[in-house]
Amino acid sequence: MDRVTILPHADWQDRPGLAGLARVLTPARYVGGAVRDTLLGIPVADIDIATPHAPELAMDMLKEAGIRVVPTGIAHGTITAVLESGPVEVTTLRRDVSTDGRHATVAFTNDWREDAARRDFTMNALYADPISGQIYDYFGGLDDLEARRVRFIGDPLQRIAEDHLRILRFFRFLARFGSEPDAEGLAACETRAKDLMALSRERIADELLKLLVAKDAVAVMRLMIERGILLPVVPEIDMAGVDRLAKAAANEAAAELPADAIRRLAALLPADAKINDVVGARLKLSKAQRKQLASAIAPHAFGSSYELSYRIGREHAFDLLVMREDGPALIAQIKMWDPPKLPITGGALVERGLSKGPDVARVLRTVEDQWIAEGFPDAARVAEIADAQVTQALR
Structure with a gap:
C-alpha cells in the first residue's frame, strides 16, 4: 500500500454498541459495502465485520460480553451479532478450497490478504480499522473506486468460474457505481454468459431486480443486450x-x-x-x-x-x-x-324496493359506473343516481 487513507466519519459508526462489538472481536475490521459506500459518500445499509477469530470462538467472545449472537452461516464462517441498533454480520477470514460456480467450500485463515483475494471486485475488498479508520487495500480498490471502475480481483474468467452470479453482480455494480466498464471484466462476462444457466432462477431474479433500480440501469441494460448477457436466461428482453x-x-x-x-x-x-x-x-x-x-x-x-x-x-x-x-x-x-368509497350499499338499494339477488349487484355496479363517470360526486348526488336506477330496474 503506497498511501494511507482514513475512512471518513459517518453516522453508522455511531450506532450504539458497534464500537464495543469491534473491541470485543479485536483484531477486527469493517469490510465491504460499509467501507465502499462511506468513501463514496452514500448511505450505508449493512455493516460487516471481518475477524481472524474462528466463528465458534467469536460467538463465545460475544456471548461473554453480553452481546446476543446468532449462528446464521457458521459453516461458512458467518455469525450475526444482534445489537440494539440492528444486526451486524461478523465473518471469519476465509479462503476458498473449492468452488463449482454456485457454492464454495472454504477454510478459515488469519491472512487478511487471502480473505480479500476471494472477494469479487476490488471496491468490495476494502477494510477499515474501527479505531484508527485506516483503510487496508490489497488490490487497488481505492483507485478503482475513485475512477468508478468495477474490476474483478485477479483473473475475471476464474472469478466467474468460482461464482457465476458474479456476471450479474458485475453489471449491477456497474449500474450503481460505475462509469466505464472494465474491458477485461466485460469480455469475461460475455464469454461466460451461458454460465448463468447453472444458477437458481431466484438468484438471477434477485440480481436483475436490484440492477433495474440502479441509477444507470438503462445504459447498463443496453450494454447487456448488446453483449448477449441475458440471452441464456431471459431471451425475451x-x-x-x-x-x-x-x-x-x-x-x-x-x-x-x-x-x-x-x-x-x-x-x-x-x-x-x-x-x-x-x-x-x-x-x-x-x-x-x-x-x-x-x-x-x-x-x-x-x-x-x-x-x-x-x-x-x-x-x-x-x-x-x-x-x-x-x-x-x-x-x-x-x-x-x-x-373515495362509494357512498351507498346494496342494502340501500333493497330499501328502495329491489329484491335481494343478482339485480342488486347489477344496479349497484351501474350506480358506481355513473358515479365514477360524473367525477365522484357526493352522497346526495349518488342517492339521486340510485333512485333513478332502481326506478328503471323496477319497470
Missing part, C-alpha cells in the same frame, strides 16, 4: 425493451416516483400476458410480483387517471401510466389523491 425501459425511467423521474423494479421489468418485456407469465414463473417471482407484472401490461379502458386509480389502485395505476407520453401529468393528478 431485447433492445426494444431497453427503449421502453428508458421511457419508463424518464417518466418515473419526471413524475418524481421512486424506481420500481417490477414496473421496470414490465417495461423491458413485450406487452404480452403469456410472455410476462412465463418470465415471472421462470424467475420464480412472488405472487405479488407476478400480479404486479401482469397488471402493468393489462389493457384498461378508463376515462381519467382518477377512474384508473379507483378501479385498480394507485400503485398499479402508476405502473400503467408510466408508459404513456402524458404519464407524468396523469400521475401527478392522482399522486396525492385518496380514492
Whole structure:
C-alpha cells in the first residue's frame, strides 16, 4: 500500500454498541459495502465485520460480553451479532478450497490478504480499522473506486468460474457505481454468459431486480443486450425493451416516483400476458410480483387517471401510466389523491324496493359506473343516481 487513507466519519459508526462489538472481536475490521459506500459518500445499509477469530470462538467472545449472537452461516464462517441498533454480520477470514460456480467450500485463515483475494471486485475488498479508520487495500480498490471502475480481483474468467452470479453482480455494480466498464471484466462476462444457466432462477431474479433500480440501469441494460448477457436466461428482453425501459425511467423521474423494479421489468418485456407469465414463473417471482407484472401490461379502458386509480389502485395505476407520453401529468393528478368509497350499499338499494339477488349487484355496479363517470360526486348526488336506477330496474 503506497498511501494511507482514513475512512471518513459517518453516522453508522455511531450506532450504539458497534464500537464495543469491534473491541470485543479485536483484531477486527469493517469490510465491504460499509467501507465502499462511506468513501463514496452514500448511505450505508449493512455493516460487516471481518475477524481472524474462528466463528465458534467469536460467538463465545460475544456471548461473554453480553452481546446476543446468532449462528446464521457458521459453516461458512458467518455469525450475526444482534445489537440494539440492528444486526451486524461478523465473518471469519476465509479462503476458498473449492468452488463449482454456485457454492464454495472454504477454510478459515488469519491472512487478511487471502480473505480479500476471494472477494469479487476490488471496491468490495476494502477494510477499515474501527479505531484508527485506516483503510487496508490489497488490490487497488481505492483507485478503482475513485475512477468508478468495477474490476474483478485477479483473473475475471476464474472469478466467474468460482461464482457465476458474479456476471450479474458485475453489471449491477456497474449500474450503481460505475462509469466505464472494465474491458477485461466485460469480455469475461460475455464469454461466460451461458454460465448463468447453472444458477437458481431466484438468484438471477434477485440480481436483475436490484440492477433495474440502479441509477444507470438503462445504459447498463443496453450494454447487456448488446453483449448477449441475458440471452441464456431471459431471451425475451431485447433492445426494444431497453427503449421502453428508458421511457419508463424518464417518466418515473419526471413524475418524481421512486424506481420500481417490477414496473421496470414490465417495461423491458413485450406487452404480452403469456410472455410476462412465463418470465415471472421462470424467475420464480412472488405472487405479488407476478400480479404486479401482469397488471402493468393489462389493457384498461378508463376515462381519467382518477377512474384508473379507483378501479385498480394507485400503485398499479402508476405502473400503467408510466408508459404513456402524458404519464407524468396523469400521475401527478392522482399522486396525492385518496380514492373515495362509494357512498351507498346494496342494502340501500333493497330499501328502495329491489329484491335481494343478482339485480342488486347489477344496479349497484351501474350506480358506481355513473358515479365514477360524473367525477365522484357526493352522497346526495349518488342517492339521486340510485333512485333513478332502481326506478328503471323496477319497470
